[in-house]
Structure formats: C-alpha cells, structure tokens
Amino acid sequence: MIEFNDVSLVYPNGHQGLKDVNVTIEDGEFVVIVGLSGAGKSTFIRSINRLVTPTAGELKVGGDNILDYKSKGLRDLRTKVGMIFQSYNLVKRNSVFRNVLAGRLGHTGTLRSVFNLFSKDDKALAYESLKRVNIDDKIYSRADQLSGGQQQRVSIARVLTQKPDYILADEPVASLDPPTSHQVMKYLRKVNKEDNITTIVNLHFIDMAMEYADRIIGMRSGEVVFDGPVSEVSEATFEEIYGRSIREDDLRGGAKDGEQDQ
Amino acid sequence: MANEQPPKKHIPTEKKIKRVSIAAAVLVMYIWTFMSIDIDWKEAFNRFASNYNVVVPQLFSPNWARAGEVIEKMIETVFIAYVGSLAAAILAVPLGFLAAINMTNNRFLSTVGKWILSAVRAFPEIILAIMFVVVVGPNPFAGILAIAIGSTGMLGKLYAEVLESIDMNVVEAMQANGANKIQIMFHGIIPQVIPEFLSYAIYRFEIDVRASTILGYVGAGGIGTMIFFAYSNRNWSDMGMILLVIIVVVTLIDYGSTYIRKRIV
Amino acid sequence: MANKINKPGLNDDVYAPMLSPWRAKAKISLVFFIILFFLWYSSRTTGVDFGDLIMGFTNMGQIIDKLFPINMDVLGPAFDRLIETIHMAIIASTFSTIIVIPVSLLAANNITQNWFIYNATRLIMNILRTIPDVVLAVIFVGIFGTGPIGGIVALFIFSLGILAKLISETVEAIDMQPIEAMRASGANTIQSIAYGVMPQVAPQFTSFALYVFEINIRASVVIGLVGAGGIGQLLMSQFSFNNYGAVMTIILVIFVVVVIIEYISTKIREAII
Numbered sequence: 001m002i003e004f005n006d007v008s009l010v011y012p013n014g015h016q017g018l019k020d021v022n023v024t025i026e027d028g029e030f031v032v033i034v035g036l037s038g039a040g041k042s043t044f045i046r047s048i049n050r051l052v053t054p055t056a057g058e059l060k061v062g063g064d065n066i067l068d069y070k071s072k073g074l075r076d077l078r079t080k081v082g083m084i085f086q087s088y089n090l091v092k093r094n095s096v097f098r099n100v101l102a103g104r105l106g107h108t109g110t111l112r113s114v115f116n117l118f119s120k121d122d123k124a125l126a127y128e129s130l131k132r133v134n135i136d137d138k139i140y141s142r143a144d145q146l147s148g149g150q151q152q153r154v155s156i157a158r159v160l161t162q163k164p165d166y167i168l169a170d171e172p173v174a175s176l177d178p179p180t181s182h183q184v185m186k187y188l189r190k191v192n193k194e195d196n197i198t199t200i201v202n203l204h205f206i207d208m209a210m211e212y213a214d215r216i217i218g219m220r221s222g223e224v225v226f227d228g229p230v231s232e233v234s235e236a237t238f239e240e241i242y243g244r245s246i247r248e249d250d251l252r253g254g255a256k257d258g259e260q261d262q
Numbered sequence: 263m264a265n266e267q268p269p270k271k272h273i274p275t276e277k278k279i280k281r282v283s284i285a286a287a288v289l290v291m292y293i294w295t296f297m298s299i300d301i302d303w304k305e306a307f308n309r310f311a312s313n314y315n316v317v318v319p320q321l322f323s324p325n326w327a328r329a330g331e332v333i334e335k336m337i338e339t340v341f342i343a344y345v346g347s348l349a350a351a352i353l354a355v356p357l358g359f360l361a362a363i364n365m366t367n368n369r370f371l372s373t374v375g376k377w378i379l380s381a382v383r384a385f386p387e388i389i390l391a392i393m394f395v396v397v398v399g400p401n402p403f404a405g406i407l408a409i410a411i412g413s414t415g416m417l418g419k420l421y422a423e424v425l426e427s428i429d430m431n432v433v434e435a436m437q438a439n440g441a442n443k444i445q446i447m448f449h450g451i452i453p454q455v456i457p458e459f460l461s462y463a464i465y466r467f468e469i470d471v472r473a474s475t476i477l478g479y480v481g482a483g484g485i486g487t488m489i490f491f492a493y494s495n496r497n498w499s500d501m502g503m504i505l506l507v508i509i510v511v512v513t514l515i516d517y518g519s520t521y522i523r524k525r526i527v
Numbered sequence: 528m529a530n531k532i533n534k535p536g537l538n539d540d541v542y543a544p545m546l547s548p549w550r551a552k553a554k555i556s557l558v559f560f561i562i563l564f565f566l567w568y569s570s571r572t573t574g575v576d577f578g579d580l581i582m583g584f585t586n587m588g589q590i591i592d593k594l595f596p597i598n599m600d601v602l603g604p605a606f607d608r609l610i611e612t613i614h615m616a617i618i619a620s621t622f623s624t625i626i627v628i629p630v631s632l633l634a635a636n637n638i639t640q641n642w643f644i645y646n647a648t649r650l651i652m653n654i655l656r657t658i659p660d661v662v663l664a665v666i667f668v669g670i671f672g673t674g675p676i677g678g679i680v681a682l683f684i685f686s687l688g689i690l691a692k693l694i695s696e697t698v699e700a701i702d703m704q705p706i707e708a709m710r711a712s713g714a715n716t717i718q719s720i721a722y723g724v725m726p727q728v729a730p731q732f733t734s735f736a737l738y739v740f741e742i743n744i745r746a747s748v749v750i751g752l753v754g755a756g757g758i759g760q761l762l763m764s765q766f767s768f769n770n771y772g773a774v775m776t777i778i779l780v781i782f783v784v785v786v787i788i789e790y791i792s793t794k795i796r797e798a799i800i
Binding site: 291292295296298306309310313314317318321341344345348380381384385386388389392393396472473475476479480489493496498501504505508509512513516 | 562565566568610611614617618621653654657658659661662665666668669670671672676745748749752753762766771774778781782785786789
C-alpha cells in the first residue's frame with residue numbers, strides 16, 4: 001500500500017513539484033495519473049522510488065516512511081518497485097536476455113553480477129518473463145535491433161523479473177504509435193491482473209486513461225485536483241483537470257485491439 | 263517455480279572458431295611474455311628502496327638556481343620544434359597533393375606516395391636525430407632536420423586525407439569555366455584546405471615540442487643535453503627543475519594551440 | 528555553392544564560400560608575417576638559417592656513406608633485445624589498460640559526483656601527459672637502475688595518462704538513461720557501471736587499448752636509448768662505440784618491426800569499430 005500524507009516537494013530552483021498531496025493507493029490497483037506537462041505527474045511517480053525526494057510530509061510504501069531511507073534502505077525499496085520509462089532505457093548493445101536479467105541486480109551480490117553469474121532460478125525467471133510478453137523469440141537479439149514497441153515489452157519483462165510489489169510507468173507509450181501503445185498498455189494491465197501488482201502509470205492520453213485505468217488521479221500545478229474511479233470520469237472531468245478544453249493531441253486513437261507488431 | 267531454462271545461445275561455428283583462436287593467441291602471447299621477461303624482483307625492490315629517498319625528494323625540490331639556464335634551453339627546444347615543424351608543414355604540402363587520389367588521378371602514384379609517408383612516419387624522431395648527428399655533427403641543426411623529416415610523414419598523410427575529403431564540385435565548376443590547374447589550385451582548393459592544414463600543422467607542433475625535449479640526449483640540441491648531464495651526475499634536483507619547466511611550457515603550448523585551433527576551424 | 532548553370536567569373540570568391548575575399552587575404556598575410564618573424568628569430572637563436580637547412584637536405588647522400596655498409600653480426604642480439612622491447616610494451620600496456628578502468632571512471636563527470644576527486648584526477652592525468660616518455664624513463668631508470676623494469680614503469684605511467692583522457696571522454700559521452708533505469712531497480716553503483724557503462728564503452732575501449740599498445744611499442748624502442756632495456760639500449764651502446772654499421776642494421780630492424788606491428792594493429796582496430 002502506498003500512502004502520501006501531506007507530501008510536498010520543492011525543487012532546489014524553487015519550483016514547486018508537489019503540493020500537499022494526500023493519496024492512498026491500495027494493493028493491486030491500476031492507477032493512471034493524468035495532467036498537462038509539468039503538472040507533477042512525473043514528480044509524483046518518481047517520489048515513490050525516491051528518484052526524487054519530497055521535502056515535506058510522509059510517504060509510506062508498504063507501511064514504512066521511505067523519506068528517511070539511506071542507501072541500503074533505498075536499494076531494498078527499489079528492488080520492490082519496478083519502473084518503466086518513456087525511452088525504454090535498455091542498454092542498446094546488450095542482448096535482450098542480459099537486459100532482462102538486469103532486473104535481478106538488486107537481488108544479486110555485486111561480485112557475482114559483475115561476472116554475469118546469475119543463478120539458474122534467475123535465468124529461468126528471466127525467460128519466463130520474456131514469454132509472458134511474447135518476445136522470447138528475440139531473446140539473444142541486441143536490444144537496439146528491436147522496434148520501439150518490442151523494446152518496451154523487454155522493459156516490462158525486465159520489471160517482471162524483479163518480482164516487484166509495485167510497478168511505475170512514466171509515460172510508457174509516448175514514443176510509440178497508436179496500435180503499439182495499446183498493446184503495451186494491454187500487457188501492463190495483464191500483469192497487473194495476473195500478479196496483483198499495484199501499477200501506477202503516467203499518461204497524457206485521456207482516451208487511453210479512461211480505457212485502461214481502474215482509478216484516475218488528475219494533477220495540476222503539483223496538486224491533486226481529481227481522484228476517483230474511472231466510472232466517475234468523463235471528458236468534462238478532463239477539461240476541469242487540464243483547465244482547458246480537450247484537443248486533438250490529447251487523444252491517442254488507434255485500434256482498440258492492438259495489431260501484432262513484428 | 264517450475265520454470266524452464268532459456269534455450270542455449272546459438273553461435274555460428276565460424277564465429278566460435280574466431281573467438282577461440284583470438285583468445286588462444288592472446289593467452290599464448292601473455293604466457294610467452296611473462297615467462298621470458300627476466301626480472302629479478304628482489305633486486306628491483308632493493309634498488310627501489312635504496313634509490314627512492316635519493317631520487318624522489320630531490321625531484322620534488324627543483325633547483326631554482328639553474329632556472330634561467332633551463333628556461334633558456336627550453337626556448338631553444340621550442341624553436342627547434344618550431345623551425346622543424348614549419349619546414350615539415352611546407353614540405354608536406356606537395357607530398358600531400360601527390361598522395362591524394364583526387365589530385366593526381368593516378369592510383370599507383372597515390373599509393374606509392376602514401377607508402378613513403380607511412381614509412382617516414384615509422385621512424386621515431388630520436389632515431390632520425392641519431393642519424394643526423396652522425397651526418398652534420400652534434401648541434402641543433404641535426405635536431406631540426408630530424409623533426410622536419412619526422413613530421414613531414416605524419417603531416418603529409420593528414421594533408422592527403424584532408425585533400426581527399428574536399429568538395430570536388432568546386433573544382434569541376436572551375437574546370438568547366440576554363441581555369442587552368444594552377445588557378446584551380448589557388449582559388450578552388452587551397453582556400454578550402456588552409457584552415458585544416460593549419461590546424462594539423464599546429465597540432466603537430468605540439469607533438470614536436472615534446473619530441474624535441476629529448477633530442478639533446480643524443481646531441482641534437484635543446485634541453486635534452488641538460489637532461490643527459492643531470493642524469494649522468496645523478497643530479498635529481500636539476501632534473502626536477504627541468505621536469506617542472508617542461509611541464510609548464512608544454513601545458514602552456516597545448517592550451518595555446520588548442521585555443522588557436524578552435525578559432526581557425 | 529556555385530550553380531553550374533550560372534557560371535560566375537574566375538575571380539569571384541563564390542568558389543571559396545568559407546572565406547570572404549579580402550578578410551581572408553588579410554588573415555593569411557598576418558599569419559604569414561607572424562610565422563616569418565618567428566622563423567627569423569629562431570634561426571638567430573639556434574645559429575642556423577634556412578640556407579643551411581637546404582644544404583643539409585642535399586647532404587643526405589653522406590648518410591649513406593657513413594651508415595653503410597651495415598653490420599649483420601648484430602642481428603642476433605638485436606632480435607633478442609627486440610623481443611624484450613615488445614614484452615615491455617605488452618606488460619606496460621596491459622597494466623595501464625587495467626588501471627585505467629577505475630581511473631577513467633573517476634575522471635568522468637557523469638560518474639564521479641565529487642568535484643574534488645574529479646578535478647584532482649584530471650589534473651594529475653593531464654600533468655602526466657605532458658611529460659615526454661624519455662624523461663619519465665630517465666627518472667625511473669634512476670630509481671630502478673638500467674634494464675627493463677624502469678622502462679616498464681615509465682611506459683605504464685606514460686600510457687596511463689593518454690588512455691585516461693581518451694577513455695574518460697568516451698565515458699562522458701554515453702547515454703545515461705539505462706543507468707538511471709538500473710539504479711531505479713535497485714542496482715548498486717558497481718553493478719550499474721558493469722551493466723550500463725562498460726557495454727557502451729567496450730568497442731572504443733578495445734580500440735584505444737590497441738592504439739596505446741602501438742604507441743608503447745614505439746616509445747619502448749626510444750626509451751631504451753636512455754638505458755631502459757630493449758633494443759634501444761643496444762642501439763645506444765653501439766652508437767657510443769661508433770659502430771655505425773651496426774647502428775644502421777638495428778635501425779632497419781626497428782623500422783621493419785614497427786611498420787609491421789602498426790599495420791597489424793590498425794587492421795585489427797578497423798575490424799572492431
């Protein structure tokens with residue numbers, strides 16, 4: 001369970017990233033954060049694994065306040081929280097398999113990992129993760145030989161290999177075309193349902209938000225301006241969150257059932 | 263967790279053989295090296311222990327009394343480098359033209375030219391210096407010749423590369439317009455290559471300053487002679503001063519040269 | 528660029544778009560005069576003038592006289608010492624390649640967050656790079672005595688400076704995002720470096736390692752002249768005995784071997800990148 005209690009974050013340059021955020025996310029929820037650029041979505045997500053550090057308030061993940069954590073605590077926290085990025089963040093020259101195994105780094109001793117000595121269980125887990133996102137046939141290809149959608153799926157496989165309790169996704173589909181975007185979101189939902197992993201996703205496409213989320217949190221200028229189940233949401237809600245009317249590029253479009261890419 | 267292991271990675275046989283043979287070759291090379299090198303470690307350690315206190319503290323307390331002499335010699339060194347690399351910068355121009363394929367339009371000539379330049383490049387300057395000392399006697403002149411010949415090799419090759427990468431459309435246009443070879447060269451080619459030629463010449467000058475510092479060791483002038491004497495007399499305090507001056511001067515020249523080169527290109 | 532259909536006149540500097548006409552001429556003339564001044568001043572100081580220089584080149588024929596006929600007796604020992612030279616280069620290159628891994632990471636501003644360590648490392652490496660190989664050799668021969676040990680240490684330090692600069696620049700240019708991802712999944716610093724930095728730097732690293740090996744071979748020959756072992760030492764001793772015939776033989780041997788090694792190394796480097 002994740003609890004934000006009066007969390008605020010002021011950046012060193014004075015900009016207010018988060019303001020008095022009070023949110024509780026139960027285990028297993030699929031939450032989508034929406035808002036314009038700079039609204040605080042990224043700051044919100046990155047606070048959960050302490051890639052950024054809130055300057056006030058209390059942030060509890062799994063019952064403990066993570067704001068006090070030092071290096072060992074941080075490492076343990078981050079092994080429990082998997083993250084997917086907009087630019088996939090794979091090591092391009094490494095093989096898919098090696099990239100996915102990197103998900104076990106937090107669990108493996110330094111010396112063994114440097115010499116690439118992962119346990120059999122780890123390797124089996126990595127293979128299993130690849131199969132779950134249907135990309136096991138590319139297991140030994142170099143990461144940069146794959147398309148964007150495939151790379152993002154490898155990212156998901158890497159996160160799965162971590163066996164996390166939470167999955168964060170920071171604009172996971174912004175660089176992908178519509179059909180591929182839907183495919184990736186489908187995988188995220190599938191993992192969320194099958195493994196009951198709490199999933200928090202940043203999106204700025206409102207149609208995708210409405211399609212995939214259980215719950216939607218809207219942010220503006222660092223504050224939470226909407227927090228409720230997707231059933232209560234309509235386009236009008238978004239206009240309130242954004243503070244302006246909906247535009248063409250706020251919508252993703254694309255086929256509802258994503259085409260298979262190569 | 264009854265999970266299966268991933269399939270084995272399939273590496274084509276050819277690649278496997280390549281990898282194994284490279285690994286084997288490297289291993290053999292290392293075994294050969296470490297078995298043949300005949301070092302008496304005990305002796306080395308003893309010498310280190312006994313010499314350390316003689317050498318190092320003195321090295322770090324340079325002999326300021328001779329600063330004037332050292333600086334003077336260093337200036338001589340820089341000038342040797344300067345004249346030598348200047349001569350090379352000029353000499354290398356025709357050689358560069360000869361070696362550039364698009365200038366001679368003769369594959370054979372260009373390849374021969376490149377081979378000659380590579381051959382000259384292979385000679386470390388100090389060895390050239392030895393040869394020239396034999397011929398013209400132990401004076402800075404030998405040093406200048408050594409630098410000049412040594413640098414011509416590298417500069418010639420670089421010039422040829424620059425020439426091969428210029429925009430030939432300009433030349434074509436001039437040819438179509440009726441210009442003769444000389445006019446084309448001066449108005450079409452030279453303006454395009456001068457910044458890069460200059461940049462490489464200055465870069466080579468940096469290297470030549472370093473090289474000139476040691477030519478004196480074999481009698482070819484410059485601060486190298488002082489190095490020789492300081493070493494023979496085991497005068498480490500003098501050596502410290504020499505080292506200091508070299509470091510300062512080379513650093514200054516490096517900075518200056520980088521600055522000028524940025525402004526040119 | 529000039530349009531082929533509208534052919535401008537020959538004196539129009541449309542052909543040299545990089546330099547505008549009179550400004551370029553002024554610049555070049557200025558540079559020319561500065562060069563001439565230095566030339567005049569330097570020839571006065573060294574007591575040499577261009578006339579002598581030209582004469583010197585025409586005297587090259589004398590080289591043939593004094594250095595030939597070559598003395599083949601020295602070939603045997605020459606090969607032995609040559610092998611010693613190559614060994615020195617191999618050992619020095621190996622050690623500097625290994626040590627440069629942590630050093631270059633310290634000298635890369637995207638890895639080292641500590642301002643002091645970063646600048647201190649860079650400063651030391653820069654200073655080491657300005658010291659000519661022979662001067663280093665003289666110092667270490669002074670400490671270790673004549674023979675290959677002093678030479679190996681000198682080469683090690685010499686190539687460390689060069690490698691550190693090349694590799695730290697490569698490290699500073701890598702993509703940091705995969706490393707962010709790894710830290711976000713709980714990897715510690717060493718793991719992020721091994722899995723994120725190393726793979727990105729690997730091809731350049733190998734190329735630079737071979738380049739430095741080439742440099743060390745040449746330097747190894749040269750430092751032998753001051754007593755650091757190898758074929759250079761043999762050359763120097765023959766030189767001081769005025770055995771110019773032997774000197775020429777050794778020079779030729781050096782020449783052939785250096786060319787061969789550089790050729791092989793360049794080929795390998797081309798194959799990697």
